Amino acid sequence: MSERGAVAEAEELVAEAAGGGGSTDGPAFTLELNQDQKDIRDWVHGFAENVVRPAASEWDEREETPWPVIQEAAKIGLYGFEGLAQFWADETGLTLPIVNEELFWGDAGIGMSIFGTSLAVAAIFGQGTPEQLGEWIPQCFGTAEEPKVAAFCSSEPDAGSDVSAIRTTAKYDEAKDEWVLNGQKAWATNGGIADVHVIIASVDRKLGSRGHAAFVVPPGTAGCEQGAKVKKHGLRASHTADVHLDDCRVPGSCLLGGKEKLDERLARVREGKKSKSQAAMQTFEASRPTVGAQAVGIARAAYEYSLEYAKEREQFGRPIVENQAIAFALADMKLEIDAARLLVWRGAWMGRSGQTFENAEGSMAKLKAGEVAVWVTERAIQILGGNGYTREFPVERMSRDAKIYTIFEGTSEIQRLVISRAISGMQIR
């Protein structure tokens, strides 16, 4: 083809792509939020700005669950089954990360005390039968007048990253159709103060994580007690504690998914066939982009605060932002936050639309967002100088809060392990 012919063909293709004679369905790809998404974002932002932010420092210092704020969130429908169902209904998958980013922009400790319940809900949603969903998910939240929280308990003192090392056992008492749970859970968000606890336990230790199952422990069940409450570096408004299970008996119907399905799965594993699900890992993978969105919210809060500060604060007779050292730091902070958000949105969209995570894109989103939050909040402290290091200014708290995002829901190292295994197909250690 002549050079002129190639140019003409390219021009035709561009014209077609721009709509000249193409399909009437409109563009297949857009990053523009629809009106519902914008409305929900603005609504949550208003709550974060007017209710959460003003309360953040107080509850961080008190290191207590902010029940009055949870109650406010429940009253407006932000905390509760209907709210979550509405966020989840968005087929693009973006509403859930948008809501999380806005709420955690307000404050991460309070954000986690409001949304910590969703980990247990995700486990019930992912593994429960329709009857179990109907029975337990509403109980995780309680009512608008009397909200409750739920806890998801997988980690143990000797089983953090290595989920297969879980020692908590679940033994079936056939005569009574009850499961008996024994063991100790560690670092459980809402552990002991929750109405509903979801417990990951081993029904066959020999099978490692493939011998795990998830159980609901109903409110007030004997033998399920809070252990030590953990004193933390950040996220201090969110309750974290050990949970002790001491001959804790739950009805047979509390095994998520039911016994028949569990027996089939265990039989497949024992025959050496692949098991379809690993109870805890399944829950973690599904929630990673949403967790990343929380980290993006913290990072954005610290970036916005330090940008305004840099424009106001004068040294050497001019605002500090007029120094490239500060302005370039802020430019990089914004760049990294936007990059992290795009990964989060991609992961959330993939999860919601049933795409296969071929390259562990959910883990990528959480890894990037967590590391960006740590880096950005540390930069923010630097930009505020001495003020940044004090509790009089919020970036110090944001920095403490951000750090957990490279640790829980799979540490950064574990995310890299997951990604490197996915891209290489090799058993990287």
Ligand SMILES: Cc1cc2nc3c(=O)[nH]c(=O)nc-3n(C[C@H](O)[C@H](O)[C@H](O)COP(=O)(O)OP(=O)(O)OC[C@H]3O[C@@H](n4cnc5c(N)ncnc54)[C@H](O)[C@@H]3O)c2cc1C
């Ligand atoms: C505030 C908070 C809330 C939490 N909430 C919950 C909850 O609600 N439910 C729950 O079940 N758990 C919860 N956790 C526990 C959390 O998920 C674990 O702390 C986390 O999975 C890491 O486990 P670990 O602390 O035992 O660290 P370890 O597994 O002991 O890891 C220690 C270090 O070794 C590295 N490492 C470990 N193995 C490897 C490897 N193979 N390759 C390279 N590096 C490796 C890790 O990346 C990390 O840097 C919470 C923890 C905290 C602090």
